[in-house]
Amino acid sequence: MIQSEKRQKILHATLAMIAEHGFHGAPIADIADRAGVGAGTIYRYFATKDILITELFRQLHEKIYMRLLEGYDAKKPHRERFLHLNTSLLHYFVTNPLEFRFIEQYLSSPYSILFWQNLKQGKGEAGLFLYHRLFEEAVAQKIMKDLSLNIFFALAFGPLLVMARENVLGFIVLDEVLITGTIKACWDAIKR
Amino acid sequence: MIQSEKRQKILHATLAMIAEHGFHGAPIADIADRAGVGAGTIYRYFATKDILITELFRQLHEKIYMRLLEGYDAKKPHRERFLHLNTSLLHYFVTNPLEFRFIEQYLSSPYSILFWQNLKQGKGEAGLFLYHRLFEEAVAQKIMKDLSLNIFFALAFGPLLVMARENVLGFIVLDEVLITGTIKACWDAIKR
């Protein structure tokens, strides 16, 4: 097994363990077992458990950002761009429930405070950047309500996160129709 | 100090510790110190740490439900009722940031699985019940879109949770005007 493969196995085992059992139920020994490596080996790739977790989040975040960019066309109408982004994101969470469970826990915990701060300071390329531009333009063109960016984020992401959670818990089954329908409703909340 | 006071002190210390430092950073010894009691004392009121945490959530949940009922009038128009509920809730989170931080972490963690299941099975009186009725009526009267309950919950709560988080992290300052404005936008998402 080459190095980067091993690194990925460790990251994935961490993802699965935390997604399924929470931060509480994910000791390094179990992660190592699940990754098929020795416990000590993990420390050759990640200096501490916290860094492993932070790095896992960073990687997922980047991966999702890349996914959102796929097929995104900054020249299309704002509504269409918005639908594209949110539909992609929700679709991603629905097809990757473990990742969603991890991200959800990460973002709700004190772990994420640094992430949020960096994000708001514009450090690190992020999906938010796309929304940022989209919202600013649309507000200027009076297509969207005259609300602040943070409010738009709330109106745009909030419903999506709750739906992804309901999906992961088995309370709803999200198909393409339902996803599109709901994202359209989100648009209603922000459009003028 | 009378017994129920001490119990409340313990619950509040738990709330504050977990809100500020996460489940990780809240050992019983620290909670006890913060509550001004001995570590052993906590176990006179709560059999295990898990039960303490679960009970804390249950109590907050009940308290918030009561708060939502205040001034709620089932005879008023649906939009007004919706605005009342969501405004009250967001207002509550804004004025009780520690409680929000705790609730957010609790609901994102495996702790909450039981809670969600009970909720969906209608066990325990909950704020959701009010929304339930409200949504069903409004859908029947073609005031709201023809979406499922779970989708409404997502559209109604999602933005609110994100805003409360942004508020607690200091990214936005929510005043009454902003709260009302955003909740009205939420209504746009669900109304026909």
Next chain:
Amino acid sequence: MIQSEKRQKILHATLAMIAEHGFHGAPIADIADRAGVGAGTIYRYFATKDILITELFRQLHEKIYMRLLEGYDAKKPHRERFLHLNTSLLHYFVTNPLEFRFIEQYLSSPYSILFWQNLKQGKGEAGLFLYHRLFEEAVAQKIMKDLSLNIFFALAFGPLLVMARENVLGFIVLDEVLITGTIKACWDAIKR
């Protein structure tokens, strides 16, 4: 309830708890519950738990000694006296299994070291004293083997303790005939 009654209740609760659950499984709180008194009350009668246990043993020891004296006639033949003492003792253990369980654990634990030392130094009146005299006389009169006192104790008490244990564990049912028969066999071991 008068004082001495309460004291007895505490002693009996201690006896029962330790007999049934061992030294491990007998916290003061449980003993207090079983005795029907407050936990603090126990400390008005016994300075520490160790003293309570030691005093319980002392009391049982004295009680049993008194029992052995009943009907004991130093003028009867040695064999008869021996049969009387051992039969009484085994009978006592059979009819008081909790006391036997407690005594057995006490004597096997480091608690008892002091007791043994005192006994050997002749401190405290004890059943052993009767045996002491009996053995010395019988050896002098060539009725018993020419063995040391300690060996006689072993030959006289050893079988009795094992039988009492087998009885308490339900492996044998000891009736009068069996008791007498076995004690007679013990006599065979020590007589010339």
Next chain:
Amino acid sequence: MIQSEKRQKILHATLAMIAEHGFHGAPIADIADRAGVGAGTIYRYFATKDILITELFRQLHEKIYMRLLEGYDAKKPHRERFLHLNTSLLHYFVTNPLEFRFIEQYLSSPYSILFWQNLKQGKGEAGLFLYHRLFEEAVAQKIMKDLSLNIFFALAFGPLLVMARENVLGFIVLDEVLITGTIKACWDAIKR
């Protein structure tokens, strides 16, 4: 140090601590110190303290059984076989006082209930098996008294246990002559 050595060091430290200070006075931390290992290390070899103790007893029991078999010849006369077994056992206890102290406490405590039950049900090879056969034959051949097995055990082991205790407490000094003499007296108790 190889693994099995470390395991043995832990078992021996447990033996010594419990023999000297009782179950009470043998916390894992002290056992670990005495074994020269970290406290956590013990849990790599034994899942719980109870399992450590139970396993220690099991191992001692097996070792002693093996010792009794040494030089045991089922074709020799019953008396000789009996003297061999009991002399070996008492000799073992005299030369291994710590083991005797531990075994004594173990067998008197609630720990041992399971052991007794298994023994009586014939589970696990045990020294008792040898006695079993010996007694049955000797009774059939009218060499021994017509008593039940349990009674024989009492008459055979009882004195031996008391003597071992007196030896360990320093009240008697058992040499070969004394051991043999006493065991012969035990035979008198069971022979016809």
Next chain:
DNA sequence: GATGAATGAGCGTTCATTCAT
């Protein structure tokens, strides 16, 4: 005198991290 709530030292156990192999 009697209580039982309160205490905190001390327990058994876990687990992030280290390091000899």
Next chain:
DNA sequence: AATGAATGAACGCTCATTCAT
């Protein structure tokens, strides 16, 4: 480079003892 046995600090929890009522 990789391992996993070893570690011990830190955890959740218990319980003998105290003391305000």
